[in-house]
Amino acid sequence: MEKPTIEEIINALSEKFGSGIFEWNREYDFHIATVDKQIWVQIFRFLYENEKFRFRYLTTLCGVHYPDAPQPFCLVGQVHSLEHNLRLRFKTFSNEHHVEFDSLTGVFPAANWMERETYDFYGYRFHGHPDLKRILNVDDMDYFPMRKEYPVEDRTRYDKDDTMFGRKRSDFDRKTLMEKK
Amino acid sequence: MNPTIKQEEKHKDYTTLNLGPTHPATHGIFQNVLTMDGEIIVNSEPTIGYIHRAFEKLAEHKPFYQVTPLTDRMNYCSSPINNMGWHMTVEKLLKAELPPRVEYMRIVIMELARISDHIVCNSVIGVDTGAMTGFLYVFTWREFIYEIYEDICGARLTTNIGRIGGFERDFSEIVWRKIDKFLEEFPAQLKEFENLLMRNRIFMDRTIACGPISAERALAYSFSGPNLRAAGVDYDVRVMNPYSAYKEFDFDIPIGTQGDTYDRFMVRQEEMWQSMSIIRQALEKLKKLEDKTSFHADLPSFYLPPKEDVYNDMEALIYHFKIVMGETDVPKGEVYHCVEGGNGELGFYLISDGGRQPFRLHFRRPCFIYYQAYKEMIKGSYLSDAILTMSSMNVIAGELDA
Numbered sequence: 001m002e003k004p005t006i007e008e009i010i011n012a013l014s015e016k017f018g019s020g021i022f023e024w025n026r027e028y029d030f031h032i033a034t035v036d037k038q039i040w041v042q043i044f045r046f047l048y049e050n051e052k053f054r055f056r057y058l059t060t061l062c063g064v065h066y067p068d069a070p071q072p073f074c075l076v077g078q079v080h081s082l083e084h085n086l087r088l089r090f091k092t093f094s095n096e097h098h099v100e101f102d103s104l105t106g107v108f109p110a111a112n113w114m115e116r117e118t119y120d121f122y123g124y125r126f127h128g129h130p131d132l133k134r135i136l137n138v139d140d141m142d143y144f145p146m147r148k149e150y151p152v153e154d155r156t157r158y159d160k161d162d163t164m165f166g167r168k169r170s171d172f173d174r175k176t177l178m179e180k181k
Numbered sequence: 182m183n184p185t186i187k188q189e190e191k192h193k194d195y196t197t198l199n200l201g202p203t204h205p206a207t208h209g210i211f212q213n214v215l216t217m218d219g220e221i222i223v224n225s226e227p228t229i230g231y232i233h234r235a236f237e238k239l240a241e242h243k244p245f246y247q248v249t250p251l252t253d254r255m256n257y258c259s260s261p262i263n264n265m266g267w268h269m270t271v272e273k274l275l276k277a278e279l280p281p282r283v284e285y286m287r288i289v290i291m292e293l294a295r296i297s298d299h300i301v302c303n304s305v306i307g308v309d310t311g312a313m314t315g316f317l318y319v320f321t322w323r324e325f326i327y328e329i330y331e332d333i334c335g336a337r338l339t340t341n342i343g344r345i346g347g348f349e350r351d352f353s354e355i356v357w358r359k360i361d362k363f364l365e366e367f368p369a370q371l372k373e374f375e376n377l378l379m380r381n382r383i384f385m386d387r388t389i390a391c392g393p394i395s396a397e398r399a400l401a402y403s404f405s406g407p408n409l410r411a412a413g414v415d416y417d418v419r420v421m422n423p424y425s426a427y428k429e430f431d432f433d434i435p436i437g438t439q440g441d442t443y444d445r446f447m448v449r450q451e452e453m454w455q456s457m458s459i460i461r462q463a464l465e466k467l468k469k470l471e472d473k474t475s476f477h478a479d480l481p482s483f484y485l486p487p488k489e490d491v492y493n494d495m496e497a498l499i500y501h502f503k504i505v506m507g508e509t510d511v512p513k514g515e516v517y518h519c520v521e522g523g524n525g526e527l528g529f530y531l532i533s534d535g536g537r538q539p540f541r542l543h544f545r546r547p548c549f550i551y552y553q554a555y556k557e558m559i560k561g562s563y564l565s566d567a568i569l570t571m572s573s574m575n576v577i578a579g580e581l582d583a
Contacts, residue, residue: 027514027515027516028273028274028514028515028516028517030515030517032515056400057400057403058403059403059519059526059528059545060517060528060530060543060545062530062543064532064541065541076530076543078517078530082400082414082416082421085421085422087517089517108401108403109398109401109402109553109554110401110402110403110550110553112553113549113550113552113553114550117549121237134230135229135230136229136230136233136582136583137230137233138230145235145238146237146238152235152238152239152242
């Protein structure tokens, strides 16, 4: 099977999805597409089903939080075409209060736990996920710890008031931080 | 061994069995709530996260060099691979060039780590089938590998070996001698271990067709490493995306056909032989190199200066202070780097905003991704086979939970 060039893939994708793909970037050895969240699943399904490209291996799926961006909640997925040894990275953004993306579990069964992990840490809901619940953290946790506003220090600790070094308790107290927001 | 029950029937009484969280047979903290029909598993509900230590969050608050000890604690059976995978990720971000000698030294250590990882997995499969002897034989050599680590970096299990850009010091004579001794004496022991198990009727009866997975399902679940290769897919990061100096090496990728416990055992067994051949090649290449002294790249902002200079030289003292305080800026960028860990594709997805800490660091932990197939793999099998399936998949709790 002939190895498709990256241009071929980009052309095929822009032909199929048109303005759904906002931009293509290149960072080190990866081509990155920023896409509309409406076509998130369709794009992976297209690449999966396309006989020429065969992107059938989901490498990673994770969230990223950019607190200062207009669209702070980002979802990153990487697919790999094992036949051609090509890798692509896709990003999609959201600024909703209750972040929701479509679930990739219909295309890749491996997305199941990856999405649960993303939900656990970022609070993104995945529409169509069979069993979306926390996976690594305790079930009754009421926050999403990988979001940037949550400090590393535990809010239950009151012994860390080192104002001498320019750090007040309010700098790491989650409650105060949330009120500030 | 023979899947009999596929579907849970409504009006039947099943036994609920808690396997774990701490069960001696699972070799780690895993909980599985099993629905059992006699001795046959009808359904299972795995719970993970018992040793979750928030590595991704912690990494966002640590200078780059302090992330290395976090990676140790993921797959602690082969921590040097994790350490070096992380170092290589940062080097990729910095676009650093390493002297070939460092690359070969790294490969020697990474392959030793792979051998020690596979020793644990394979000998424990033996233990779970009732053969304790083999385990004791090869564990002596795992211990020996740990001694080699100890001579290089001072630690045994959580190694924190090397630095961003190479090693903290050159290998001593003792290290080279020990590596030679390992290559000389380990093959005979490994052969003995193979004689004990490979064609052993009891072992074969217990492992063949136990916990099988097809290549299609394995790929759908994003398997990688020996477990994927046992299912018959020849995906190895060392060949597909050669990192370090693996391009220059000549080795085989063993694959299985059934994807069952026996195939996983055999793939790991053959990989140990291949790793030894890689180490021999690396030593050969090191001998041929003119450069006999360099052990790190020219990265002064990451490489700690020698201690005697720190005490006597202002420049060195400043660098030492800056590095230890993590005051090294890195370029902005997004990198994904993956290495072939003991369990498969170990990936580091690093976003740097130009600050002193990673903006975001995601670990692609192979265990976490393939353990979700466990539920499917043990459905309809006997409880004793489920234990074997788990140990042959080499699920490491530390890697699973990050």
